[in-house]
Amino acid sequence: MTNTGGHFSALVAQPAIAGRRVPVTVLTGFLGSGKTTLLNQLLREPSLDGVAVIVNEFGAVGIDHDLIAQTHDDTVLLANGCLCCAVRGDLVEALNRLAARQDRPLRHVLIETSGLADPGPIVRTLMGDAAVRAQFVLAGVLCTADAVLAMGTLDRHPEAVRQLAFADHLLLTKTDLLDGALPPPALLQRLRDINATATLHADRGEQLRLLSTLVRRAADTGAEAFAPEAPLYRGPAASDAGTADTASHRDGIRSFVIVRDAPLPRDAFAAWLDMVIAMRGEDLLRVKGLVQLADAPDRPMVIHGVQHLFAPPTLLPAWPGPDRRTRIVFITRGVDAEALEDTLDVLLRRHMRRPVATAAPPPDAAP
Ligand SMILES: Nc1nc2c(ncn2[C@@H]2O[C@H](COP(=O)(O)OP(=O)(O)OP(=O)(O)O)[C@@H](O)[C@H]2O)c(=O)[nH]1
Numbered sequence: 001m002t003n004t005g006g007h008f009s010a011l012v013a014q015p016a017i018a019g020r021r022v023p024v025t026v027l028t029g030f031l032g033s034g035k036t037t038l039l040n041q042l043l044r045e046p047s048l049d050g051v052a053v054i055v056n057e058f059g060a061v062g063i064d065h066d067l068i069a070q071t072h073d074d075t076v077l078l079a080n081g082c083l084c085c086a087v088r089g090d091l092v093e094a095l096n097r098l099a100a101r102q103d104r105p106l107r108h109v110l111i112e113t114s115g116l117a118d119p120g121p122i123v124r125t126l127m128g129d130a131a132v133r134a135q136f137v138l139a140g141v142l143c144t145a146d147a148v149l150a151m152g153t154l155d156r157h158p159e160a161v162r163q164l165a166f167a168d169h170l171l172l173t174k175t176d177l178l179d180g181a182l183p184p185p186a187l188l189q190r191l192r193d194i195n196a197t198a199t200l201h202a203d204r205g206e207q208l209r210l211l212s213t214l215v216r217r218a219a220d221t222g223a224e225a226f227a228p229e230a231p232l233y234r235g236p237a238a239s240d241a242g243t244a245d246t247a248s249h250r251d252g253i254r255s256f257v258i259v260r261d262a263p264l265p266r267d268a269f270a271a272w273l274d275m276v277i278a279m280r281g282e283d284l285l286r287v288k289g290l291v292q293l294a295d296a297p298d299r300p301m302v303i304h305g306v307q308h309l310f311a312p313p314t315l316l317p318a319w320p321g322p323d324r325r326t327r328i329v330f331i332t333r334g335v336d337a338e339a340l341e342d343t344l345d346v347l348l349r350r351h352m353r354r355p356v357a358t359a360a361p362p363p364d365a366a367p
Contacts, residue, residue, distance in 0.1 A: 006274025008310050015301055015313040021137040024109045025214050029144030030153050030160040031115030034173035042211045050107030051215045052098050056114045092129050099135040108215040116159050119166040120306050127311035143167035147175045147183050164194045165253045165331050172202040196255045197329045256337040260326040263294040268351035272344050281308035283335050289328030
C-alpha cells in the first residue's frame with residue numbers, strides 16, 4: 001500500500017525532533033465558571049517568574065485582566081472580542097511579542113479564554129501558525145465547570161460542551177457551595193459522557209497543584225497533555241487493549257482512545273489518518289496522541305489535530321513513562337470508534353501483505 005499523499009502523510013514523512021519551545025496552557029470554561037478566581041489563587045504563589053498570562057475578555061473593559069494584573073505583572077489583555085474569532089490575530093501577535101522579548105525570560109504562557117470562546121480555533125492557531133509553532137507548544141487545555149450550574153449551562157450552551165470536550169483536565173469549581181456534599185452523580189456522568197478521557201479534579205488544592213506543576217515544569221515537548229495517570233472517575237485503564245470508548249449521544253460528542261500494543265508502520269498509520277481526516281475531518285474536534293512507530297519505537301511521536309488541521313508531528317527523545325503503547329485520544333462528533341479501529345486494522349493488514357521490496361524505508365528512519 002502506498003501513501004495517499006494526504007495532509008498527514010505529508011507531515012509525518014519527517015517529524016521534527018521536539019525542540020525547546022515555550023509551553024502554552026489554555027484555561028477555558030464557561031462564563032462565570034471560576035477561571036479568573038482560580039488563576040488569581042495560582043498567581044498568589046511566589047516565584048512564578050517567567051510565566052506570562054494572556055487574558056481574553058469579551059467586553060472592551062478588562063475586569064479580569066485588572067484582577068489578575070493586581071497579583072501578576074506579566075499579564076497581557078486581549079479585549080473586545082473572542083480569541084477564537086475576532087482577536088485571533090491579536091493572539092498571534094501577543095505570542096510573537098512575548099517570544100521576541102529580551103528583558104526577561106519566558107518559561108510558560110497561560111491563556112485564559114473568554115467564557116464564550118471555542119477552544120478549537122485557539123488550539124489550531126497554536127498548531128497551525130508557523131511562526132507561533134516554531135516558538136510555542138500546546139501543553140494542555142484545562143476547563144472549569146461550575147458544580148452548581150454546569151448542568152443547566154450544558155443544556156443551553158453548546159459552547160460550554162465544546163469547551164469541556166477539548167479539555168485534558170476538567171476542574172470542578174464551587175464545590176464549596178455543595179455544602180460538603182459530593183458533586184451530583186448526574187453531573188459527573190454528564191462530564192464523563194462529554195469527555196471520558198480528561199482527568200477530573202474536584203479538589204481546589206489539587207487543581208492548584210496541577211496548574212502549578214504545569215507552569216513550572218521545564219517541559220518543552222507538548223507531551224504533558226497526555227497525563228499518564230488514568231482519569232479520576234472513569235477512563236481507559238492501563239491494562240485495556242483496543243479502544244476505550246464512551247459515547248455521549250445526548251451532546252453528540254464522543255470521546256474514545258485507540259490503544260495499540262504493537263508499533264505501527266509509519267506509512268500505514270499516515271495513510272489511515274489521511275483517510276480519517278478526508279472522511280471525517282469536520283467531526284474531529286480534537287485528536288491527540290503518542291504513537292509508537294515501527295521505525296522509531298524508542299521515540300514516541302506526538303500528534304495533535306483539530307478538525308482537518310494537524311500540527312507537524314514531533315518525536316520525543318524518549319517515552320514519558322513506562323507505557324510505550326500507542327494511545328490516540330479522539331474527541332469527535334458522532335464518529336464510530338469501532339469503525340475507525342476497523343479501518344486501521346484494514347490498513348495495517350494491507351501493509352503486512354504488501355511485497356517487501358516496495359517497503360521503502362522512511363527518509364529519517366534511523367534516529
Ligand atoms: N463559592 C465559590 N465561588 C466561586 C468559586 N469560583 C468562582 N467563584 C465566584 O464565581 C464568580 C465568577 O467567577 P470568575 O472567576 O470571575 O469566573 P470566570 O470563569 O473568570 O468568569 P468570566 O470572566 O465571566 O468568564 C465570582 O463571583 C467568583 O467569586 C468557588 O470555587 N466557590
